[in-house]
Amino acid sequence: MKFNQFSRCQTTITTQVSELESLGLTCLTDYPTKDTTALWLELLTEIIPTKTTIAAKHAALQNLLATSKNDVLSFCQSETVDACAFYNVALQLLHFEVDDDFSLKQPLAFMQKTNLPYHEKINTQTELISAFYDLLNTPTKTGQVFLDYLATQGFFNKFYGQITQPLIFNGKTQPVFDTSQLIYEVVYIQSDLDSDLDGKCDLLKAEIIRPKETESNLKVPVLYTASPYNQGTNDKLGEKLTHDVNVPLTPKKPTKKSYEDICAPTFNLPNAQKYSANKITTQASETFARELSYTLNDYFLARGFAVVYAAGIGTRGSDGLRTCGSKEETLSTIAIIEWLTGKRQAFTTKEATTEIKAWWCNGNVAMTGKSYLGTLATAAATTGVSGLKTIISEAAISNWYDYYRDGGLVIAPGGFPGEDADVLCGECFSRKKDAADFYKIKETYKKQLAQITIQQDRASGNYNAFWDARNYLKDIANIKCDVVMVHGLNDWNVKVRNVYNLYQALQDLPVKSKLILHQGQHIYINNMRSIDFSSMMNLWLTNKLYEVANDADEILPDVLVQDNAVAETWHQFESWQTPDAKLQTLHLGLDELTTTKVVGQVSFNDQLPQETFAKYSKDYHTWQNELLTAPELNTSRLVFSSQPLTNDQYLTGTPKLKLKVASSKNYGMLSFMLVDLGTAKRLGAVPKLLGRKTLGLGYRWREDDLVEFALDKPSDFKLISKGHINLQNRTNLWQNDELKANEFYDLNVTLQPIFYHLPKGRRLALIVYSTDMEMTVRGNQDISYALDLEACELSFFSSKLS
Structure with a gap:
């Protein structure tokens, strides 16, 4: 403890x-x-x-x-x-x-x-x-x-x-507000969008929870969570739309393209009809019983903050269609902020006859939430929208290509083989739940979904105009608000590259940024015992939204990292690197990572016996657990391991590979795992439940479970990082290079970013393979790959610990 x-x-x-x-x-x-x-x-x-x-x-x-x-x-x-x-x-x-x-x-x-x-x-x-x-x-x-x-x-x-x-x-701020007296109301905010092409501006439903004290002239800041899941999801439709991944990898026709050839066109607002109210009121005419809440927001409702939930275009109660991360979704998200700060109209009903203002808001807004929710917070920040003072983006996407693609390949988010942008659009299109509303736009919806399926281009996996329009990193310079980033170093859903690239880009901007890296997968951390996350965010939001001079910028660490080798331990750093980190380069030998070059070639074949392939296709967890040990996988991967470490080390940054590789076909793909090798107790994959509904969030108010990561039973290895590349995307992500069978080509691959404590006595190992049963297509093709070892090396930053 x-x-x-x-x-x-x-x-x-x-x-x-x-x-x-x-x-x-x-x-x-x-x-x-x-x-x-x-x-x-x-x-x-x-x-x-x-x-x-x-x-x-x-x-x-x-x-x-x-x-x-x-x-x-x-x-x-x-x-x-x-x-x-x-x-x-x-x-x-x-x-x-x-x-x-x-x-x-x-x-x-x-x-x-x-x-x-x-x-x-x-x-x-x-x-x-x-x-x-x-x-x-x-x-x-x-x-x-x-x-x-x-x-x-x-x-x-x-x-x-x-x-x-x-x-x-x-x-x-302290919980002096009576949560039994909270006001629950609904408004419909007018956007400038017409994403369902009905000729009228999309109205956006927003659910508001605010302290009763706002009725007595107290103006409060807002925590705003943009959640496309908030009004329900279409799980059966999502399953129906999920793509078959047991399909072969195919050759791509060589092309010569520049970024200018594939960049997203300028987005133009439609010429849609606006609503015009004939009266104004301060009282909403619609309420709701229970929101799909985030417990961090619940914590702040007792402390003088209002909370707003809005699902956005294409969701139940709102107009429009889901577009999975596009400019339309970003503008839909900031429309709520613009209303909260008095720059946009809202109405008490969808008839839009009576206007209502956010007269109770002090004009300061923060965005909160994980995954898609944090993604939309990041997207909103890149617009520089006035009134958005900070975002707390947890497990957020900064570039949708890095979510559904990697290195010119279709790569599933961890745990969801076959998901893609069109699947997510279908799952989040909760307007479908209101039959009469849905049938008015059914055909428009079908056409739009079919268009997304085409534009996302699962055939090539290349970066194109569709993905460029969903790359928020292009607009980072517009960010004016301060940013808190929270991400799991073991998150294979929203992979770590998303937060790493956002963090690095923010360092060049005149805004405050804080980074918290935990050992979880795709989780929230406000209920973990070992860290005062809720209090940290209280300090931060009290400063940013109530403008209290509490030195939050100086008190909160710039980079905070949970140790993966010791339970309940956190370390502070100034950047995504230890102070004495040095670049280390290891060469690939016959079966080892060595400090000297080795002459020779090694090879493997990607095809498995049909029975083995069927087994692992149905259970990718077993495949990953057995990748190093199962005899039937010995010929389908290569393993290179270092000598046991003589000191504890921190491995940081982005591991990079230089390879010289040949494929037996005129196409091919490689996958990579960097692993911690050695039998030892390691932190469990998910936090251990310490107490159900143990954490009260106020007096007779909502509660949260108490969790913490604990050392688990001994395991033989631990995944540190992954990477994938299509051999025809050696130059960049939008150009198809020629690949001749059995000819060697130079290749550079950047693996997912890391911050890893590798203890003394462990070995660092690199696994080179092709088909990733969890993430890539699974064609089980007879393709052999060869590496020219003399030109193969792994580099990463490391620092020794005493």
Whole structure:
């Protein structure tokens, strides 16, 4: 068990006293005149919100031991508070158990071991107050900040109905807003789009949740989540549209093309009819029962933020069609921000007769969400839309080609063989769920979907105008808002290249950016025990949206990385690289990665026996697990491994391969895995559930499960990175190069970016193969590949750890 906090603000004793008093702790009014032990007892008494009388509060304190012989009450009658007694009680308040978790004789040793903050000396009133202030900001056993836990017990109920502005403590907003009184309403925002070609501007449904206090002139910022899944998905249609991947790789006709030949044309808005209301109101006429929420947003609803969910064009309640990442979807996304900041009209119904404004919004907006949700946040940021102050983009796509393609090949997002842009369009087109609405545009929808299927070009896998229109990296220079990026280093759905390229591009812009890399796959991390993610985002959003000067830019790490070799451990860096990283180059030998060149050739054949092929086609997990060990795969891949490491190393950046390769056909593809080789306990692939609905997000409000990554049973290897390339895309992604059978060609391949702790005694291994059962087409063709070893090398950045 280890706790990592990155959101704590350093404050003066004057500020601490003032902020503690703002919480309603009345005992501090004349604290210099009080005995330190008596003051401690008063403070403890004031943080038991479930007890309403002094007698009940004292009874609760009698259940807390200050020493092995005295509970708090008896201790305060005869002893003087010191650090040992203070933290014995504090740890119990934080839900750690005496004897099972810590010893009453050495509480500070436990706090040091678990990385909990503590004060070594507590003798004076100011030392006590400072320690108590920090205690309120300390994680409980679940990782939840103690003050947030107290909120779930009703500590802030005294503020309900009395709020005229948010309450700030340690630079963060506190849950003083009554979530039982939240206002739920729906509006329809007018866009400039006509994506369903009916001649009228698309109206976009938005679901709003805001504090009741906004009815009393409090203006609040907005957390906006653009989720195409928010109004439902067409899962059966998605399955029907999914492409067969058991098809052969085919040769491409050689071409000579420049980027100018395939770049996306300029997008022009349609000449569509706008709606014009004949009256205006401040009250919505439509509500909703329950949104498809994100628990981080729920956390902030108790803290004076409004939340808006909008699914966008082509979704239930809105007009238009889904277009999978195109300019239309980006403009659909920012239309909601433009309404929130007073620059666009919205109506109370789709009849559009009554206008309604976001009169309750202070004009500051942040976007939140993972995957497609974070992708649309990234897209919105690249427009430079006014009012968007920051985005928290989690597992977000920055270039849709890097999601569905790689190196001139059709590459599935991990776990979804056969998915493509058209499949996602169909799945998210929730207008289909309202039959009468759908039938009006059924034929238009069919034609548009067929067009997307053609334009995405599964035949070649090349970068073209369709993908260029969905490449947000081209517009990075337009970003004006600050950016938080969160991504899993084991995310093979939205692969790491998406966040790496975004991060690198942002370094040249005059905006603040923060990067958090965790060991998860495609997950949220706001419910992980080992990191105070929600508090970090509280510090950030309090600064960006409420404009509180809390030093968030300086306090939050620029790059934060979860260690893959040690559980519950996070490291801070200045960039996507360790400070002493050096470029290392290893050559490919007969079966090893070596520091010297080797002369010779090695080869493999991609075709498997039909029974073996059928087995792995049905279960790509088994294929990946057996790739290094199954005898039937020995002839279908090459393995090159290093000697065991003599020191722990960090491998960072983008591993690169230089190869000289020949195919027995006039076409071919290669795939690559970089792996950590050696039997050892490693972090599990998914976080372990520590408690269901353990994390309360406010008083009698919503809850979240508590999770954390833990070391799993021993495994023989761990995937670090992957890469793929079509041998006919040696020059670039849009040109088809000629490939002659059995002729050697030079090849450069960049693997997915990494930040990996490779422990001493392990080996680094490179696997070279062709068909990737999870991601590529699976033709099971009789193709042999040969490598000229003298011209083959692997390079990457590494740094030694002592």
